[in-house]
Amino acid sequence: MSRGLRLGLFAVSAAGLTALLLWGVAGLPDFGHYRGPYGFVLNASAPGERHVTNVVAAVVFDYRGFDTLGEEFILFASVMGVALLLRDVRDDPGRRDDAMRSDAVRMVGLGFAAVLLVTGLYVVAHGYLTPGGGFQGGVVVASAFILVYLAGEYRAYRRLTPTAAVDVFEGSGAGGYAVIGVVSLLLGSAFLHNFGPLGTSGTLASGGSIAFLNVASALEVSAAFMLLFTEFLEELSALRPEARS
Amino acid sequence: MIPLQATVIGLVAVGALAVVLTRDLIRLAMASSLYALLLVVLFLVLQAPDVALSELVVGAVGFPLAIVVAISLERKG
Numbered sequence: 001m002s003r004g005l006r007l008g009l010f011a012v013s014a015a016g017l018t019a020l021l022l023w024g025v026a027g028l029p030d031f032g033h034y035r036g037p038y039g040f041v042l043n044a045s046a047p048g049e050r051h052v053t054n055v056v057a058a059v060v061f062d063y064r065g066f067d068t069l070g071e072e073f074i075l076f077a078s079v080m081g082v083a084l085l086l087r088d089v090r091d092d093p094g095r096r097d098d099a100m101r102s103d104a105v106r107m108v109g110l111g112f113a114a115v116l117l118v119t120g121l122y123v124v125a126h127g128y129l130t131p132g133g134g135f136q137g138g139v140v141v142a143s144a145f146i147l148v149y150l151a152g153e154y155r156a157y158r159r160l161t162p163t164a165a166v167d168v169f170e171g172s173g174a175g176g177y178a179v180i181g182v183v184s185l186l187l188g189s190a191f192l193h194n195f196g197p198l199g200t201s202g203t204l205a206s207g208g209s210i211a212f213l214n215v216a217s218a219l220e221v222s223a224a225f226m227l228l229f230t231e232f233l234e235e236l237s238a239l240r241p242e243a244r245s
Numbered sequence: 246m247i248p249l250q251a252t253v254i255g256l257v258a259v260g261a262l263a264v265v266l267t268r269d270l271i272r273l274a275m276a277s278s279l280y281a282l283l284l285v286v287l288f289l290v291l292q293a294p295d296v297a298l299s300e301l302v303v304g305a306v307g308f309p310l311a312i313v314v315a316i317s318l319e320r321k322g
Contacts, residue, residue: 031246056295123298131294139302146310225307232314236321 051198051206057128060135061213065192068213069177072220076174079224086231102152109151116144124218128207134214138221146229161230166223173220180212253287260284270316278309 029035046058060068120140127133149157181192189195192213199206246254260280267273281304288297 054295132298133295136295136298136302139307143302143306229310232311232318236314236317 047201050194050208050210051201052128052210053202054128054130054133056131057133057207057210057214060133061128061210061217062192062194062207065181065213068217069181069192072174072177072217075224076170076220079170079227082228082231086235106151106153109147110153113144113147113151116140116147120144120222124214125204127214127218128210129202129204134217135221138218139225141218141222142225142229145226149229149233158230161226163227163230166226166230169219170223170227173216173218173223176216177213177220180209180216184209250287250290253283253290257283257287271313274309274312274316277312278305281305281308 034040042055042059042063046055046063047053050058050062052058120137120143122137123132123140124134124137127137145157145161148160184193184195185191187195192209194208194210196208196212198208204211257280260276260283264273264276264280267276281300284304285297285301288294288300
């Protein structure tokens with residue numbers, strides 16, 4: 001294909017794409033003017049129906065709880081895939097020394113790790129009261145542990161996140177979510193239908209089974225991110241012999 | 246669109262351009278992390294704190310981390 005022909009082809013497709021994009025943008029609702037009824041209906045009914053103050057949590061763990069089950073297992077399956085692919089082919093990297101020698105990095109890193117862990121647990125626990133929830137909080141908790149590694153404490157990181165324990169958390173988070181759905185079935189309602197006392201709106205004891213699903217997803221997500229990071233990390237150190245002691 | 250929103254949207258556009266124009270891969274990881282941080286501010290300004298939190302943990306922490314590890318794997322291996 002000659003240069004002229006390619007440029008011509010590009011010009012035609014770029015013009016077409018631009019026209020399509022402009023057409024689409026022209027059809028968008030005005031900035032800040034939400035048209036659909038769904039959001040307004042939920043905003044009006046969810047706080048009364050589910051006793052939660054964060055409607056997003058009610059959607060994710062209740063009205064659309066089944067979608068979240070799918071998302072949990074997407075993450076679960078991909079992390080299992082990574083573990084299956086990387087774990088078996090790797091030699092044991094042996095005992096590694098902590099490579100970081102800077103006291104300042106260590107101190108700041110470990111100090112922030114503690115703050116981050118508490119922040120993550122707070123975001124998880126208040127998922128149905130304020131913005132946040134199992135997914136976001138779970139990743140924050142996982143990054144607190146990863147910060148321990150970044151502060152140069154490789155051995156402390158491995159002691160804090162033994163693979164056997166993280167595997168159990170990962171499985172019980174994903175499985176627990178499904179089990180809570182089955183409990184709904186046993187109680188005579190639909191799969192993942194909210195059960196339990198709805199409690200007082202605005203307190204930690206509210207939302208019925210939203211709270212349990214929230215914790216299950218936090219377990220799953222934090223364990224998944226720790227497993228992913230550990231697998232990549234071990235892969236890295238297996239290729240870097242100078243990092244071994 | 247209030248001036249604050251317009252300003253942040255402009256910043257996001259600048260950040261996206263910076264990500265596209267960065268050639269060095271480690272710098273690209275840093276640039277994409279900063280770009281995600283700008284997106285977080287945009288979501289906050291548009292009053293979507295839940296989405297902002299998700300973007301913060303995935304875009305500003307998870308994604309750059311995966312990139313940095315992948316780059317080091319590629320360079321060592």
